Amino acid sequence: MPDVAPADTQDSMTQPTGWRSLAADWSSDQRAFRSASWGKAMMWIFLLSDTFIFSCFLISYMTVRMSTVVPWPNPSEVFALEIGGTKVPLILIAIMTFVLISSSGTMAMAVNFAYRHDRVRTAVLMLATAVFGATFVGMQAFEWTKLIHEGVRPWENPWGAEQFGSAFFMITGFHGTHVTIGVIFLLLMARKVWRGDFNQQRKGFFTSRKGRWEIVEITGLYWHFVDLVWVFIFALFYLW
Amino acid sequence: MAHAVAHEGQQHPIRLYLIVWGWLFILSACSYLVDYFQLHGLLRWSLILLFMALKAGLIVAVFMHMAWERLALTCAILLPPLAVLVFVGIMVFEADYTLFTRAEFFGGR
Numbered sequence: 001m002p003d004v005a006p007a008d009t010q011d012s013m014t015q016p017t018g019w020r021s022l023a024a025d026w027s028s029d030q031r032a033f034r035s036a037s038w039g040k041a042m043m044w045i046f047l048l049s050d051t052f053i054f055s056c057f058l059i060s061y062m063t064v065r066m067s068t069v070v071p072w073p074n075p076s077e078v079f080a081l082e083i084g085g086t087k088v089p090l091i092l093i094a095i096m097t098f099v100l101i102s103s104s105g106t107m108a109m110a111v112n113f114a115y116r117h118d119r120v121r122t123a124v125l126m127l128a129t130a131v132f133g134a135t136f137v138g139m140q141a142f143e144w145t146k147l148i149h150e151g152v153r154p155w156e157n158p159w160g161a162e163q164f165g166s167a168f169f170m171i172t173g174f175h176g177t178h179v180t181i182g183v184i185f186l187l188l189m190a191r192k193v194w195r196g197d198f199n200q201q202r203k204g205f206f207t208s209r210k211g212r213w214e215i216v217e218i219t220g221l222y223w224h225f226v227d228l229v230w231v232f233i234f235a236l237f238y239l240w
Numbered sequence: 241m242a243h244a245v246a247h248e249g250q251q252h253p254i255r256l257y258l259i260v261w262g263w264l265f266i267l268s269a270c271s272y273l274v275d276y277f278q279l280h281g282l283l284r285w286s287l288i289l290l291f292m293a294l295k296a297g298l299i300v301a302v303f304m305h306m307a308w309e310r311l312a313l314t315c316a317i318l319l320p321p322l323a324v325l326v327f328v329g330i331m332v333f334e335a336d337y338t339l340f341t342r343a344e345f346f347g348g349r
Contacts, residue, residue, distance in 0.1 A: 025312035
């Protein structure tokens with residue numbers, strides 16, 4: 001399989017568009033994803049499988065919440081923070097949401113600069129993304145610590161249905177793990193970008209193959225997915 | 241600088257990303273306000289789901305460039321998650337049944 005998606009050359013005139021392009025691509029007997037390199041296609045397929053994993057967590061959360069006869073703890077109060085003597089509902093979660101969205105913004109711009117082969121700006125923006133990500137994980141650690149001190153366990157909590165704790169730790173823990181892996185991934189790729197690997201055609205340590213600027217977009221896909229999952233967790237777990 | 245490598249990868253104006261970023265902030269603020277003002281009932285659920293869908297759509301379409309991919313990839317990635325909705329339906333049915341048995345036979349309210 002070629003590394004790079006083949007450029008559409010002379011056949012772009014005769015290439016079908018719209019729904020006919022779908023049939024043409026899938027029946028081409030060679031490669032279905034003409035516009036995507038194998039790396040990008042594989043990242044998308046991985047993300048699809050990850051979607052199903054997170055779906056299973058969120059669906060099991062829905063199932064236990066719907067079927068319990070004990071009232072569900074009110075997340076608005078559970079995640080409230082006292083600021084200046086007044087309780088502000090969900091404020092930490094709101095800040096975490098904004099931090100993660102900001103990291104998605106810097107990542108999107110990093111991808112843009114990567115395709116312009118702007119080594120310095122790409123690396124700086126990727127590092128900024130990693131810093132936002134690390135901040136997010138830090139705030140999540142703070143939140144976990146606070147809840148554990150208040151007596152939340154996977155099997156009990158002071159406010160209501162026991163299932164609250166297990167759903168909370170499982171879902172946010174798995175998401176936090178994804179963010180942490182993303183930060184590591186970002187740092188590794190930012191180093192490669194900064195060193196100029198993709199300009200000098202330097203071979204990768206593991207793969208012994210030349211890297212390409214596209215890896216920044218692939219890293220970005222993973223990072224945006226992490227943000228995407230948080231959108232669903234924020235809506236379905238914290239706000240519902 | 242951009243014109244030298246004009247045909248590589250996804251090239252879109254930075255402005256587009258900034259606009260989407262702005263909208264994601266606005267939509268997140270809106271969904272936070274739903275909780276802040278303690279809206280309840282159908283209004284709350286519909287607003288939460290609406291803001292969630294809009295945010296997810298913006299991220300996938302623009303930040304992840306799905307809007308510019310060919311239909312073959314878009315369908316391969318975006319259609320399978322729809323099966324999750326069927327799963328949700330099955331589990332709603334199951335959860336209702338569990339709740340019913342708990343309330344009816346185990347003295348829950």
